[in-house]
Amino acid sequence: MAIQVIKEKCKGCTLCVKACPFNAIEMIDRLAVINEKCTVCNQCIPACKFDAIIKTEETKKGPVDLSAYKDVWVFTEQREGKLMNVALELLGEGHRISREIGSDTKVCAVLVGGNVDHLIDELYAYGADLVYVASDPLLERYTTDGYAKVITDSIKEYKPEIVLFGATHIGRDLAPRIAARLDTGLTADCTRLDVNTGNYIDYLDQYTTMNTKDMDRNDGNKNLKQTRPAFGGNLMATIVCPTHRPQMSTVRPGVMDKLEKMQGRKGARVDLKPDLKQDDFFVEVVEVVKAAKQMVSLTEAQIVCSGGRGLGDASGFELIKKLASAVGGVVGASRAAVDSGWIDHCHQVGQTGTTVKPKIYFACGISGAIQHLAGMQTSDIIVAINKNPEAPIFEVADYGLVGDLFKIIPEIITQWDKE
């Protein structure tokens, strides 16, 4: 969609200029002209008293030249000069995907911030072949406007084939804006990525429906198969973006594997030249206030002890906290426990909570609904405690303890303390 000014009707009254929050309308020879800052927010349309502004279908562009796009980019999110874990996980996944696409495909980190040079070696060590660095005082703190502009401009210039973001608050804010500006697709919240290495038509029937024109044009292309839970987690949908580039995904933290750190590994650095002016920022960050509540680092934890409705009431979590403290873990919860108000949402594991991948996951009084499993089933070892021997959680458990959790957990604590 685009905004268009009907020249014959425009009276040069400037009402639309005042209504536009993005400085996207200029007066040239007493005529309103829409510039590249337009986001099609529509504010100008009702502001015009002469019906001189309309929304139109953009003239159909020609097909995207898919062969012009190359390499896998990972937005390597940093906060306060520290890389987010998911950035390193995505470098590992990007490395795997890039090798599947072809040996000349590089995995590239995109590093944005105020002064971020000290992070570059770490990115090489975790698999980046190339690091694109956008360093500017205006990027010191995350802002949607600044980051979206810099990354969009760089994608237009370098044309990566795939761009991955962590499904963090920042990644979820940033990725859709960039995708919209680039007129490409975005699959949010992926839990799995693969490359279609065969003929596109071979897997088309299995995964998606396309019109014949698209099939012909994409025959033989290596598309990214992006898998995410759909319909309340009851099935996994695999989505492709066959006719636009780049292919963009946000990926849940804790799902992909980091590479083993390769200390001393070197790559190449490319300095991006952010073309930023104060004018590009529509929002000013006055202060960053961290949430007062205790944050739970479920994604980083080696051991997670989760409780569900089987705990009976909120006091049941005292026992889970004792277990977590004995084994050196953090407390997780099922949605049923969270919805009952027994514990804060930040502890929730699952499809609408956090995805975890600890070395040991204790599921205590949790039945094992598919939405819970979606957030913990890739844990290294799963220990389930449930009084119902038929509970689905036992199907994914490595160790299943059938019985009353109020008897079993104190016994585990005692035995663990003896070790």
Ligand SMILES: Cc1cc2nc3c(=O)[nH]c(=O)nc-3n(C[C@H](O)[C@H](O)[C@H](O)COP(=O)(O)OP(=O)(O)OC[C@H]3O[C@@H](n4cnc5c(N)ncnc54)[C@H](O)[C@@H]3O)c2cc1C
């Ligand atoms: C769109 C959508 C998103 C969702 N997202 C999530 C999510 O992110 N995370 C999530 O967890 N759920 C999620 N759910 C909810 C999910 O479907 C289940 O309802 C929920 O996981 C059930 O929680 P539970 O296992 O604690 O409770 P229940 O299913 O009620 O299971 C309680 C278990 O405790 C056992 N038990 C009872 N007493 C004891 C005892 N004394 N000792 C041992 N065992 C005992 C019972 O045998 C039972 O198996 C979502 C649902 C939808 C529709």
